[in-house]
Amino acid sequence: MSLTTPTTRRRRAAAAVVTAALLVPLAAACGNDKDSQGSKASSPSGSSGTAPKSAQLTVLAASSLTDVFKAAGAAYEKENPGTRVTFSFAGSQELAAQVKQGAPADALVTADTKTMDGLKADVNDSSIIARNRLVIAAGKGNPKKIEGLKSLSADTLKVVLAAPQVPVGRYSKQVLDAQKITVKPVSQEPNVRAVLSKVELGEADAGIIYKTDAAAAKGKVDTIDIPDAQNAVAKYPAATLKTSKNSDAAAAFVKWLSSPEAQKILTDAGFQQP
Template sequence: MPRTRARRAAGALAALLVLPLAACGGTGDSDGGGSGGRLTVMAASSLTDAFRTLGAAYEKEHPGTELKFSFAGSQQLAAQVEQGAPADVLVTADERTMDAVEADTGTPEVIARNRLVIVTGEGNPEHVTSLKDLAGGKLKVVLAAPAVPVGNYSAKALSAAHLTVRPVSEEPNVRAVLSKVALGEADAGLVYATDAASAPGKVDAVAVPDAQNQIASYLAATLDESGAPEAARSFVAWLKSAEARKILRNAGFQQP
C-alpha cells in the first residue's frame, strides 16, 4: 500500500471525528474517495461563500457529481490531511500550507488571489483609517493566529509597516476574526477583502494601501495524486475555467 494511502487508512477514523462536511445543498456523509460521483473538497474558510456558488455551478455542468465541502482554516485542513482525513481535493489560502502536505497532493494550481483590508464595526465608530491605528493599544484588535494564512499575511503587513499590535485574541480562521468584529467583541481586525464584502451592513472595510498590503494566493490540488479519482482532477482543472474565474471575480477575488 502506498505511504499516503496507509497513513490515511490509519487516521481515517480519527479524522472523521473532526472533519465537518457540508454539501452544496445540505449536509451528509461522504465516502471520501470520489466513488459514485461524490467528491469531498477541503477548502480555506475564506472560500466558503464563493465555493458554495462554484459547487452549484459545477454540479449543474456535471450531472451525477456531488460536491461536499469542509471549510476551516488552511492549517486545520492540512492537519486533517496528515491525520488521514478522507477527501479528494484540498484548497489552501497560501503556498506555505500546501507545501506542508506536498507528499499527499498532486501538483497545486493557483486559482485566485486576495488582499487584506482592515475591518471595523458598522459605521467605523472608532474612525480607523490605517494600519497605524491598530497599534498603540487604544483599540481592541483581533487577528488570526500566526499559523493561519491570513494571520501570517497580517503579521507580515504589520512588520513591514514597523508596527506592533497586541491583539485581544488570535483566531483559528479568518471568519472567526470577521465574526468578532461584526459582533462588537473587537473594534477592528485584519481579514481578506472578500470576507469583509460578505458581511454588508455588519462591518465596514478600510483599504490597506498596496505598499503595505500582502497578496494571498489560493492553491488547489488533488489529494493522493496516484489514487485520486478522475473527477477530482477534473474539478481542480475546472477551477481555472472561465466560468469558475467569473464566479470568483464576482465574489471579489483577484485573478491568479
C-alpha cells in the same frame, strides 16, 4: 480372444490422430472464449481515462472560500449532473492537519502556498486558482475612526487577529512588521471567519481580514482599505489528494476551477485572477 491385425492397428491409429486434430481447435476455442470473458470481467470501469459520469467529491477548502465555493459547487454540479461536491471549510493549517491524519477527501484548496508546499507527500501537483488581499474590518459605522494600519496600534483599541500559523494571520503579521507597527491583539483566532465574527458581534473594534470576507459581510462591518504598497497578496493553490478514491473526478473539478466560468464566479466575489 480376437486377433488384431497390423491393418486394424494402422486404422485405429489413423482414427486417433484425426480425433485429436479435431479436439485441439475446439479446446483452443473454449480457452479463448474463457479468456475473453475473464478479460472483460477484470477490465476496470473508467479505463478509458475519462472522468466518471457520477461521483461524490469531498473538497477541503480555506474558510475564506466559504461563500464563493458554495456558488461554485452549485454551478459545477449543474454542469456535471451526477456529481455531488461537498465542502469542508476550516483554516488552512487545520485542513493540513486533517490531510496528514488521513481524512477521507479528494481535493484541497488552501489560502497560501506555504501550507500546500508542506503537503507534497500527500497531494498531487497544485495550481493557483485565485488571489486575495487584506483589508481592515471595523465595527459598523467605524465608531473608533480607524484610518489605516497605524490606527491599530492604539492601546485603547480592541484588535483581533488570526493566529500566526493561519495564512491570514501570517499575512497580517507580515504587513504590520513591514510598517513597524506593534499590535497587541485581544485574541488570536483559528481562521479569518472567526476574526470577522468578533468584529461583527462588537467583541472587537477591528481586525485584519481578506477583502472578499469584508465584501461578504457588507452592511455588517466597515472596510478600511490597505494600500497596495503596504499590503500582501494571498495565493490560493488547489490540488487533488493522492489518497482520493475519485481521482479522475477530483482532477476534473480542480481543473474546472481555472475555467472561465469558475474564474468569473471567483472575481465576482472579489477574488483576483491567478
